[in-house]
Amino acid sequence: MKKIQVKDLRPGMVTAEDIYSIDGQLILGKKVILIDKNIEKLDSFGIYSIKVEDYVVSVAPAMNDVPPSYNERVRQKPEFLAFKENFESHVDLLQTGLNQIAESNSNFDAENLVSQTLTFIDNIDRSVNLMDMLLNMRDYDDSTYAHCVNAAIISNIFAGWLNLSQEDRAMATSCGLFHDIGKVKVPEAILKKPGPLTKAEFDAIKRHPLDGYNILDAAGLGEEIKNAALMHHEKCDGSGYPYGFTRDKISFFSKMITIVDIYDAMTSKRVYRDPICPFDVIADFEKEGFDKYDTDMILTFLRNVSNSFIGFRVRLNNGLEGEVVFIHPEQLSRPTIKCAGDKFIDLSVHKDMKITTII
Numbered sequence: 001m002k003k004i005q006v007k008d009l010r011p012g013m014v015t016a017e018d019i020y021s022i023d024g025q026l027i028l029g030k031k032v033i034l035i036d037k038n039i040e041k042l043d044s045f046g047i048y049s050i051k052v053e054d055y056v057v058s059v060a061p062a063m064n065d066v067p068p069s070y071n072e073r074v075r076q077k078p079e080f081l082a083f084k085e086n087f088e089s090h091v092d093l094l095q096t097g098l099n100q101i102a103e104s105n106s107n108f109d110a111e112n113l114v115s116q117t118l119t120f121i122d123n124i125d126r127s128v129n130l131m132d133m134l135l136n137m138r139d140y141d142d143s144t145y146a147h148c149v150n151a152a153i154i155s156n157i158f159a160g161w162l163n164l165s166q167e168d169r170a171m172a173t174s175c176g177l178f179h180d181i182g183k184v185k186v187p188e189a190i191l192k193k194p195g196p197l198t199k200a201e202f203d204a205i206k207r208h209p210l211d212g213y214n215i216l217d218a219a220g221l222g223e224e225i226k227n228a229a230l231m232h233h234e235k236c237d238g239s240g241y242p243y244g245f246t247r248d249k250i251s252f253f254s255k256m257i258t259i260v261d262i263y264d265a266m267t268s269k270r271v272y273r274d275p276i277c278p279f280d281v282i283a284d285f286e287k288e289g290f291d292k293y294d295t296d297m298i299l300t301f302l303r304n305v306s307n308s309f310i311g312f313r314v315r316l317n318n319g320l321e322g323e324v325v326f327i328h329p330e331q332l333s334r335p336t337i338k339c340a341g342d343k344f345i346d347l348s349v350h351k352d353m354k355i356t357t358i359i
């Protein structure tokens with residue numbers, strides 16, 4: 001008999017004692033042959049180590065069949081596969097388009113790109129949660145172009161949450177699509193640099209709003225689209241760049257894109273870090289206060305993003321897994337989670353716990 005940590009357990013090992021949860025519930029009996037499913041069960045109860053027999057038995061593959069995780073199931077759905085294919089071809093289209101605009105290729109038709117983007121978004125099968133599909137795209141592409149397609153989609157959804165007219169919804173989508181076009185002038189080595197930037201490098205990045213404005217101006221795009229490119233890094237409290245504009249100087253659509261931009265950048269994979277869990281992003285927004293953003297917009301955005309994860313399975317920092325069942329309006333990043341055995345954990349009370357992953 002030997003003691004082994006749950007993370008090191010393998011299928012075929014045999015329990016050498018009854019295993020109980022912290023509240024005395026029997027999780028697994030003695031002499032149980034472990035399969036992946038009951039190793040996960042031990043993990044979900046927060047068990048750290050157990051005693052197993054010295055021998056291992058072979059486990060038939062069928063015995064060890066575990067159902068695919070939620071994300072695996074999403075990624076196998078035909079709706080997701082269709083979305084992924086359209087998303088990727090749209091990223092290619094945008095890459096060609098933005099570069100042509102930046103090279104002032106007068107043959108390029110920006111309006112056509114906008115209408116193709118709107119058609120692409122309108123045709124997405126809404127039977128699956130769109131925010132969820134975007135999260136499942138995270139491993140595929142972290143280029144500026146993919147970020148712009150994401151920003152267009154999220155801005156389109158956000159405009160719906162704000163009850164904007166059809167026309168404004170299209171405008172918000174265009175603003176999202178073109179907001180970072182100035183980045184085509186920033187060297188790739190700076191954009192993808194893993195680690196802290198030098199002052200000169202950061203200055204080069206800080207030029208992209210104005211470069212974007214000038215590129216879009218030369219291409220003949222409208223004021224709102226140009227302003228969103230120019231002001232999407234401005235903050236309502238004056239702490240943004242390039243001009244340090246305050247609330248009343250920043251355009252309506254820029255205020256929307258600022259929020260969308262931060263949310264997308266943080267939930268995306270970067271060369272220097274993995275995607276940040278949306279609930280951590282919401283917590284960051286809550287922590288820093290809402291002075292930097294339009295108050296109505298930020299509250300609408302965070303409320304809708306957090307509510308879009310109701311019913312999702314999540315993992316907590318103590319290894320427990322469960323389903324998001326209730327979002328607290330006052331603490332959007334700390335929902336109530338339903339775990340195994342009908343155990344409810346209210347994260348707005350249990351401040352030592354937090355969601356680490358959506359699974």
Ligand SMILES: [Fe+2]
Pocket residue numbers: 179180208232233261
């Ligand atoms: Fe930007």
Ligand SMILES: [Fe+2]
Pocket residue numbers: 147179180261
């Ligand atoms: Fe951006």
